[in-house]
Amino acid sequence: MNKLAILFLTCALLSTADDVKRPRILGVAHMALYVSDLAKARAFYKDFLGFDEPYSLKQKDSSADRIAFIKINEQQYLELFAEEPKHNDGQLNHISFYTDNAQAMRDYLAARGVKVPEKVGKGQIKNSNFNINDPDGHTVEIVQYEPDGWTVREKGKFLPDTRISTHMAHIGVLIGELEPALKFYRDVLGFQDIWRGGGNPKQLSWVNMRVPDGDDYLEFMLYGKPPTAEQRGTKNHICLVVPDIEKAVKILEARPARKNYAREIEIKTGVNRKRQANLFDPDGTRVELMEPNTIDGKPTPSSTAPPPR
Numbered sequence: 001m002n003k004l005a006i007l008f009l010t011c012a013l014l015s016t017a018d019d020v021k022r023p024r025i026l027g028v029a030h031m032a033l034y035v036s037d038l039a040k041a042r043a044f045y046k047d048f049l050g051f052d053e054p055y056s057l058k059q060k061d062s063s064a065d066r067i068a069f070i071k072i073n074e075q076q077y078l079e080l081f082a083e084e085p086k087h088n089d090g091q092l093n094h095i096s097f098y099t100d101n102a103q104a105m106r107d108y109l110a111a112r113g114v115k116v117p118e119k120v121g122k123g124q125i126k127n128s129n130f131n132i133n134d135p136d137g138h139t140v141e142i143v144q145y146e147p148d149g150w151t152v153r154e155k156g157k158f159l160p161d162t163r164i165s166t167h168m169a170h171i172g173v174l175i176g177e178l179e180p181a182l183k184f185y186r187d188v189l190g191f192q193d194i195w196r197g198g199g200n201p202k203q204l205s206w207v208n209m210r211v212p213d214g215d216d217y218l219e220f221m222l223y224g225k226p227p228t229a230e231q232r233g234t235k236n237h238i239c240l241v242v243p244d245i246e247k248a249v250k251i252l253e254a255r256p257a258r259k260n261y262a263r264e265i266e267i268k269t270g271v272n273r274k275r276q277a278n279l280f281d282p283d284g285t286r287v288e289l290m291e292p293n294t295i296d297g298k299p300t301p302s303s304t305a306p307p308p309r
Contacts, residue, residue, distance in 0.1 A: 020111040022190055023101040024213040029143050031171045031238050032079035032093035033285055034086075038068060040282040041080050045070045047257035049240075049279075049287070050162030051078075054154045057124055069125075071158045075145070076168045078238070087137070090232030091283050094131070094139035095171055095218070097211060102128040102144035112188050125150040135180035138173055164248055165240035165289065170208065172219035172237045174227060178207065178307040181220055185209050191218065196303040197271045204307045206271075224308030233284030242289050245275045249289075252279075273300045 035041035045051050057067040059082075070078040081093050099105045102120045109132060110116045117130050126149040132140050145151045159166075175181045185191040190212035198205040207220040221235040242248040249265050252258060267277050276290040294300055 020108045021104075022108045022212075023099050023104040025097050025099050025105075025189060025191075025211045027075060027098060027211055027214040027216040028168055028171055028218070029075065029096040029098040029141070030077040030079055031095050031168075032081060032141075033281075033283070034083055034091045034093055035080045035281075035283055036084075037282060038065060038080060038082040042068060043257060043260065044281045045078065045080070048252065048255060048261055049164045050160060050255075051164075052158040052160050054158040055125065055150055071154075072163070072168050072240070073159070073166050074151075074155055077151075089138070089174070090229060090236050091285050092138070092173065092232075092236045094141050095173060096129075096141035096143055098143050098145060100144065102130065102142055105142050106130055109188070114188060122146075127151055134184050136174065136176055164252065165242050167241045168216070168238055169241045169290065169292070170217045170219050170239045172206075172221045172235060172239070174232065174235045175207075175220040175222055178204075178220065178222060182207075185218065195272070195300070196305075197300075198303045198305050199271070200305075201303070202305055204303055204305045222307050230284060233280070234286050237286035237288055239288040239290050241292050243291065245277055245289060245291050249277055269295060271300075 042053065046053060051070045051072060053068055054071050055069050056065045058064065059066040064082070066082055068080040070080065072078065075098060079093070085091060106116050106120050114132055116132060120128050120130050123129050127143050127146050129141055129143040132142065134140050182193070186193060186209065191209040192212060193207060194210045194217065195208040196204055196206065205222055207222070208217045209220065210217040223235070227235060245267055249267060252265060263280060265277055265279065267275060270276050270290070273294040273296070274291050275295060276288055279287040279289065281287060
């Protein structure tokens with residue numbers, strides 16, 4: 001093939017990629033976690049935090065539950081896998097974002113050079129979905145809620161007043177190198193870099209990446225040295241919004257299930273100047289309760305520090 005033909009083919013491929021438009025990414029759908037004891041995990045998320053479980057999936061050739069779905073709101077869930085972790089990422093199984101067109105998203109990603117499955121599948125709860133991997137090896141599920149899927153079918157159900165929160169504002173995952181993650185989430189998926197923070201002024205610790213067509217965000221949890229197993233449970237986390245952290249903690253302290261939670265619940269102000277309290281499920285995964293606004297209503301300046309080296 002001569003140089004002119006190669007140039008023509010390259011231009012044609014680039015043109016094709018540019019012509020394929022990205023469909024909308026509307027928000028965080030769920031985080032999926034491995035749990036060592038499903039009964040204890042259910043007690044934490046249901047009895048203590050007040051959520052409900054609309055459905056579960058069974059183990060193959062067994063009556064035992066394999067996955068329990070904990071409903072936060074009509075679009076957001078936690079998935080609890082009653083299995084041992086299959087890779088070195090703590091209790092994290094996968095993260096998920098929802099779109100309004102899974103097939104178009106699969107085609108868009110393929111055109112951008114992302115490895116995708118041959119076709120979009122349907123999960124056991126009848127939503128369209130497929131998996132990709134980010135540069136850190138995290139499994140990222142793209143899901144579209146179908147009219148006949150269980151998510152839509154159970155609309156208006158399993159939303160008790162006992163829920164400590166009605167919205168999962170963000171999920172946090174460990175990120176080893178910032179630039180590859182930015183190229184994937186920002187340049188390909190269209191996420192927006194909205195705020196950066198650090199545990200000290202000389203080093204960046206967190207980068208908040210908002211979905212392109214909603215308010216939810218993914219929090220990059222940056223690290224230099226490989227984190228320990230305990231640190232992975234703290235870094236890989238979910239954030240639940242509460243309008244008043246003091247009221248939320250008082251509610252939790254008064255619940256009968258509080259006697260089974262051995263840790264102290266401490267209210268503090270984060271680097272982002274939002275009041276919060278950290279809880280930990282039985283396997284050490286952090287559940288961050290956080291108020292939506294800063295303590296004075298003013299925005300917190302973003303860090304300009306470099307990432308860990």
